[in-house]
Amino acid sequence: MPHVGAPEPTLDPSAHRPFASVEEYILRCTDEIWVDRGVGLIDTAYYDPEVRIHGAFGTSVGLAPVLAGTTQSIASYPDEVGFGEDVVWEPRGSQSFISSHRVYSTGTNTGWTSYGPPSGRHFEKRALAHCLVKDGKIIEEWVVRDEHRLVTDLGHDPHEVARRFAERGDWQPLELGDLPEDPIRTGVSGVRDSETAPAEGQRIVEMFDQMWNARRLDRISDFYDRDVVLHTSRGRTLQGLRQVSTETLDMLAAFPDAQQRILDVCIDDHPQRGQRAAVVWLLEGTYSGYDVFGPATGLPIQLLGASQLVLEHGRIVREFRVYDELALAIQIEQGRLRSTTAGS
Structure with missing residues (x-):
C-alpha cells in the first residue's frame, strides 16, 4: 500500500475523495470527527444517509444513531486520544474499498456515560472498525470495541452493568442478511x-x-x-x-x-x-x-x-x-x- 498522500493505483480517486489515499481518508476523517469535534461531518461529508452499522448491540440504519453516539462519547471522554495503529484495506471495484481501522484509545472520564456519572478515572481500550466506503461515503460498517476493559477501568462492576442494561433490553440480534459461503471470493x-x-x-x-x-x-x-x-x-x-x-x-x-x-x-x-x-x-x-x-x-x-x-x-x-x-x-x-x- 502506498504512503499517505500517494494516489492509489487501483482505485478511482472518487473512492476516497477528498483525500489522496485510502489510509489518509480513514485517518483524517476520524480525526476531523473525533479530535476536531466536527461531528456534523458525519452527515455532510463522510457517511451515507442510509448507512448500516453492525455492532455489539445489533444493527442500526441511518445517521441519527451515529450522530448521537459520537456526540455522547466525546462528551463522556473530552480528552480522549485515539491512536490509529493500522489501516488494513483492499479495493472492492474501482470506486469502493473495505478498510479495517485499528484504534487504541486513552482518556479520562470527566463526563456522564451510559454507565453512570463521571468517575474521573483513566481508561484504555482498543477498537476495530471494518468500513465499506463507496464514492467517498461510508455505506456499511462492522465495529467492535473492548468495552469490558473500559467499564472496569472506570471502576464499574461489569456484572452489575450487564444486569442493568439487560433490564432495559438494550441488546438486539444483528441483521447481517445471508452469510457468505466463500468469504475469500465474496464477503x-x-x-x-x-x-x-x-x-x-x-x-x-x-x-x-x-x-x-x-x-x-x-x-x-x-x-x-x-x-x-x-x-x-x-x-x-x-x-x-x-x-x-x-x-x-x-x-x-x-x-x-x-x-x-x-x-x-x-x-x-x-x-x-x-x-x-x-x-x-x-x-x-x-x-x-x-x-x-x-x-x-x-x-x-x-x-x-x-x-x-x-x-x-x-x-x-x-x-x-x-x-x-x-x-x-x-x-x-x-x-x-x-x-x-x-x-x-
Missing part, C-alpha cells in the same frame, strides 16, 4: 477483484475453521509463529502457542457447540509494515458450558468479533482480536430475564 463487503483467491486468505479461513470449528488446536503451529503475541479482550496480552490455544479453549468451554463464521477477509501488503490481514467473524452457539458469564442458560448467543493479523513468511506473528465481552454478558442476562418472564 459481506462484496466481491474481491481478483478471480483467483489469494493463498494467504485461504490459509486464514482454514485456520479459523480448524481452530474454532473442528477443534483442531493441535494444528495451531501450522498457522501461528511459536512466539506469537495475541492482544485480546479485557486489554490482555498473551504470548506463545499454548496461551493462544488456551484463550480459544476458554471461549469454547463456555459455548461448547459454538461455530464460527467468517464474514469478510481483506489482505494488505505494505512496503514497511509487511503483510497484514483483517477478518470479521461471527461466533454462534448456546451458553451451555462453564458459568463464565453467570449461570449457564442453554440459550443461543451471537458474538461479533474482528481480528487483525500480522504475517511473516505465511505465519501469524501477532494478532489483535477484539470483541465485546460486556455486550455478550448483557445478551446472556437479557436472555435469562426473558426466559424467566416467559416461564412465570
Whole structure:
C-alpha cells in the first residue's frame, strides 16, 4: 500500500475523495470527527444517509444513531486520544474499498456515560472498525470495541452493568442478511477483484475453521509463529502457542457447540509494515458450558468479533482480536430475564 498522500493505483480517486489515499481518508476523517469535534461531518461529508452499522448491540440504519453516539462519547471522554495503529484495506471495484481501522484509545472520564456519572478515572481500550466506503461515503460498517476493559477501568462492576442494561433490553440480534459461503471470493463487503483467491486468505479461513470449528488446536503451529503475541479482550496480552490455544479453549468451554463464521477477509501488503490481514467473524452457539458469564442458560448467543493479523513468511506473528465481552454478558442476562418472564 502506498504512503499517505500517494494516489492509489487501483482505485478511482472518487473512492476516497477528498483525500489522496485510502489510509489518509480513514485517518483524517476520524480525526476531523473525533479530535476536531466536527461531528456534523458525519452527515455532510463522510457517511451515507442510509448507512448500516453492525455492532455489539445489533444493527442500526441511518445517521441519527451515529450522530448521537459520537456526540455522547466525546462528551463522556473530552480528552480522549485515539491512536490509529493500522489501516488494513483492499479495493472492492474501482470506486469502493473495505478498510479495517485499528484504534487504541486513552482518556479520562470527566463526563456522564451510559454507565453512570463521571468517575474521573483513566481508561484504555482498543477498537476495530471494518468500513465499506463507496464514492467517498461510508455505506456499511462492522465495529467492535473492548468495552469490558473500559467499564472496569472506570471502576464499574461489569456484572452489575450487564444486569442493568439487560433490564432495559438494550441488546438486539444483528441483521447481517445471508452469510457468505466463500468469504475469500465474496464477503459481506462484496466481491474481491481478483478471480483467483489469494493463498494467504485461504490459509486464514482454514485456520479459523480448524481452530474454532473442528477443534483442531493441535494444528495451531501450522498457522501461528511459536512466539506469537495475541492482544485480546479485557486489554490482555498473551504470548506463545499454548496461551493462544488456551484463550480459544476458554471461549469454547463456555459455548461448547459454538461455530464460527467468517464474514469478510481483506489482505494488505505494505512496503514497511509487511503483510497484514483483517477478518470479521461471527461466533454462534448456546451458553451451555462453564458459568463464565453467570449461570449457564442453554440459550443461543451471537458474538461479533474482528481480528487483525500480522504475517511473516505465511505465519501469524501477532494478532489483535477484539470483541465485546460486556455486550455478550448483557445478551446472556437479557436472555435469562426473558426466559424467566416467559416461564412465570
